[in-house]
Amino acid sequence: MVNGSEVVRGFPHLDTVRAAITALYRRLSPEGVHSYAPSVLPADVAFADQDDLHLGAQRVARALVQHLRLPDARMIVSFREMRHAASVELTAGPEYFIELNDRFRTHRRDIGAALAHEIMHVLLHRLDLSFPGTRDNEILTDTATTYLGAGWLLLDAFREDSVSSQKLGYLTPEEFGYVLAKRAIALDEDPSPWFTSPQGYTAYTKGRAQALRDAQQPPLTTAGWTGRHRYAKDRRHAREHPDPAPPDDSVAYAFESDPDGMRVSFPCPTCLQRIRVPVRGRVRARCGLCRTILECDT
Numbered sequence: 311m312v313n314g315s316e317v318v319r320g321f322p323h324l325d326t327v328r329a330a331i332t333a334l335y336r337r338l339s340p341e342g343v344h345s346y347a348p349s350v351l352p353a354d355v356a357f358a359d360q361d362d363l364h365l366g367a368q369r370v371a372r373a374l375v376q377h378l379r380l381p382d383a384r385m386i387v388s389f390r391e392m393r394h395a396a397s398v399e400l401t402a403g404p405e406y407f408i409e410l411n412d413r414f415r416t417h418r419r420d421i422g423a424a425l426a427h428e429i430m431h432v433l434l435h436r437l438d439l440s441f442p443g444t445r446d447n448e449i450l451t452d453t454a455t456t457y458l459g460a461g462w463l464l465l466d467a468f469r470e471d472s473v474s475s476q477k478l479g480y481l482t483p484e485e486f487g488y489v490l491a492k493r494a495i496a497l498d499e500d501p502s503p504w505f506t507s508p509q510g511y512t513a514y515t516k517g518r519a520q521a522l523r524d525a526q527q528p529p530l531t532t533a534g535w536t537g538r539h540r541y542a543k544d545r546r547h548a549r550e551h552p553d554p555a556p557p558d559d560s561v562a563y564a565f566e567s568d569p570d571g572m573r574v575s576f577p578c579p580t581c582l583q584r585i586r587v588p589v590r591g592r593v594r595a596r597c598g599l600c601r602t603i604l605e606c607d608t
Contacts, residue, residue, distance in 0.1 A: 328582040330453035335581040349459035355422035398428040423463035430455040448480040456489040487517020525579040
């Protein structure tokens with residue numbers, strides 16, 4: 311939780327975020343991911359100042375538990391002074407204990423955001439899905455919360471003014487926007503009307519621009535002229551120098567020698583798993599993980 315200090319911006323964790331999206335598709339399947347549509351609605355997690363603190367927190371927690379399809383999971387929410395925004399006790403259940411920072415007693419509209427992250431810890435624990443290391447595991451949690459329909463709350467909790475700032479979660483605002491946009495594209499959903507934070511909405515538009523660029527990279531036919539020109543140059547170089555070249559971080563695709571001819575690998579714009587297709591002009595590829603149909607010009 312950032313409050314009053316500088317907020318990290320941009321896309322410093324993008325590789326881990328993309329790996330997290332791939333991991334969700336592998337663990338849940340495309341049908342499982344799509345079962346979390348639509349997103350949790352603002353009315354279901356609204357928290358007015360006049361609402362009873364503990365009853366309201368229990369109500370919001372119950373709505374998030376239902377949205378995330380957690381069976382027989384009762385969340386007991388309490389408040390205390392602590393450094394972080396919240397914490398959850400991960401046990402076998404059926405009850406889970408969530409502690410929220412005391413500041414949420416007076417910042418009630420952000421209780422849903424804090425609960426969403428902690429309840430996602432419970433879901434990932436039940437799914438036995440984790441990344442090594444605290445940092446990457448928290449990035450997985452933020453990504454899963456957002457991609458499964460509750461993380462727009464975390465982005466909407468991002469606010470800045472001339473004297474203070476607040477951000478929840480480990481992703482940057484733009485990374486939250488990126489994951490939210492990837493979900494919106496995959497599930498045909500528009501989250502923009504839900505934002506109450508102008509800064510959150512701006513971060514969403516920047517993240518969405520990055521997400522759209524994923525679908526405009528060679529060898530996809532939607533790639534622009536500049537990308538296609540660079541791709542043709544790299545393809546010619548790969549044919550003239552068949553030994554594998556070191557990875558080029560400036561492009562997402564890579565050429566590989568194959569007994570049956572050259573192939574190109576690139577990330578699926580939906581689930582980010584790498585796809586390998588033959589280099590032979592126009593081809594239609596189907597991602598083996600999320601089953602997205604991709605039009606390519608290799």
